[in-house]
Amino acid sequence: MPGKQVIFIALTLFVVPAAAWLGIRYRWAERLLVVGAFLSTAYLVDINFVSMESYRGDTRGFEFGVTDWMIIALIVTMTCSPRWRRERLQLLPPNSGPLLAYLGVALLSLAFAYVPLYAGFGLSKLVRAVAVYWVAFNYLRSERDLRFLILVLVAMVGIQFSLVLWQRAAGLYRAVGSTPHPNTLAVYVNFMNMVFLAFVLGEKRRSLHTWAAWAGLVMGAVIVLATFSRGALLTMGLGFAIVVTLSLWDRPRASKFTIIGMMMLVAVAGAVKVAPSIIQRFETAPVESGLSRQQANSAALAMARDHFFGVGLNNYSYVVNSTPYSGYIPLESDRGIVHNVYLLHASELGWLGLAAFLVVIARFLWLAVRFILRRRDDVTSSMAIGIFAGMVALWTQSLLEWLFRQTYVTVEFFLLAGLLAALPRVARRIHAERIRKVLLLRQIAATT
Numbered sequence: 001m002p003g004k005q006v007i008f009i010a011l012t013l014f015v016v017p018a019a020a021w022l023g024i025r026y027r028w029a030e031r032l033l034v035v036g037a038f039l040s041t042a043y044l045v046d047i048n049f050v051s052m053e054s055y056r057g058d059t060r061g062f063e064f065g066v067t068d069w070m071i072i073a074l075i076v077t078m079t080c081s082p083r084w085r086r087e088r089l090q091l092l093p094p095n096s097g098p099l100l101a102y103l104g105v106a107l108l109s110l111a112f113a114y115v116p117l118y119a120g121f122g123l124s125k126l127v128r129a130v131a132v133y134w135v136a137f138n139y140l141r142s143e144r145d146l147r148f149l150i151l152v153l154v155a156m157v158g159i160q161f162s163l164v165l166w167q168r169a170a171g172l173y174r175a176v177g178s179t180p181h182p183n184t185l186a187v188y189v190n191f192m193n194m195v196f197l198a199f200v201l202g203e204k205r206r207s208l209h210t211w212a213a214w215a216g217l218v219m220g221a222v223i224v225l226a227t228f229s230r231g232a233l234l235t236m237g238l239g240f241a242i243v244v245t246l247s248l249w250d251r252p253r254a255s256k257f258t259i260i261g262m263m264m265l266v267a268v269a270g271a272v273k274v275a276p277s278i279i280q281r282f283e284t285a286p287v288e289s290g291l292s293r294q295q296a297n298s299a300a301l302a303m304a305r306d307h308f309f310g311v312g313l314n315n316y317s318y319v320v321n322s323t324p325y326s327g328y329i330p331l332e333s334d335r336g337i338v339h340n341v342y343l344l345h346a347s348e349l350g351w352l353g354l355a356a357f358l359v360v361i362a363r364f365l366w367l368a369v370r371f372i373l374r375r376r377d378d379v380t381s382s383m384a385i386g387i388f389a390g391m392v393a394l395w396t397q398s399l400l401e402w403l404f405r406q407t408y409v410t411v412e413f414f415l416l417a418g419l420l421a422a423l424p425r426v427a428r429r430i431h432a433e434r435i436r437k438v439l440l441l442r443q444i445a446a447t448t
Contacts (some may be wrong), residue, residue: 023077037070042156057317058405059121093137102356113312122314136418154216161219175226186232193220195386202382239393251377292334299328300347310350341398
């Protein structure tokens, strides 16, 4: 075993118990664990066990890192801390049925995979992401928690923004932040941009959280522009349009129209400044890129037709390079991963796996729509609108990208999905608190 793995295991055996012990005893330590868990997803520090760095699939080893330290410590804290005895932890959060079915198909793919080890890599990442979903759902309990997490999301974008500034100053044309590719960074930040915009539109009064969300939105928009990701630029516009429409539908206040007007003026001025570079990016995109995508799509469809259970999770890249399916893509340099997450699922998990994946997506979208339809006009509505728009942007861009399967986006999606699933509980507490205040005021009035 390499020395770095020995060191990492030793640190794990020390850090996780120590962090859990502190989290159990002290509220401030628990908060630090939450901050650490979220922020660590913005700059992943992982180690790969049984590493296959030359493999061109989406996962190249059994990943384990700082995020896992924080998540495990939080699970222990929430399970064992006296502070959590009044809270009922839900073993199976909303959408658990479709999620377990999806994981079940991924597990089944081990039996049919060309290389079961590669499928194991992919399965371990999905399990880690679902653990993040469980923690996010069970942790979010109150409006105070939600506003605190907004600040953490801003800090996550701030980390990427500082890296982008440094990279652009160093002459890098398309910034990548801490991620492996500009498109990954754009998709990752775009999701949070929708949350920030919905939050600033929905706030009835200006506060630290409002100004922080404004900062996050400005930094996030600049980051997406700095990536020159054509898909992200288009889906950012789509997501913003969805947020504005739903926010006005939720409650058309004058302050919202003011903010929208100001943003449109800034957007026009910004567009004039960056339009030449963006237009050049669209015009100079190589024709070969589109051709290679079509060839990869054909290869994925052929795999799905020929293998009912697919070729195995995280096995597309191996199969397209090492079997007769390589004939679909003449250039070896183009045989990476099919740039369509839905065809990727069909080829690796079969049509059954694709169906399970689509049900998971549809269920999360429905959770958001059902909550938005209640028109609560508070911070929970804003969060639901932002997450819904972010999901729509992600799954729209996934027609041309496979980025959901990159660890940054996988973990982020399940983290925000966990917050989405917890919003009804937060809304009930906000409503109960309002009723208590009304009753208290009536009691005071009756006694005076």
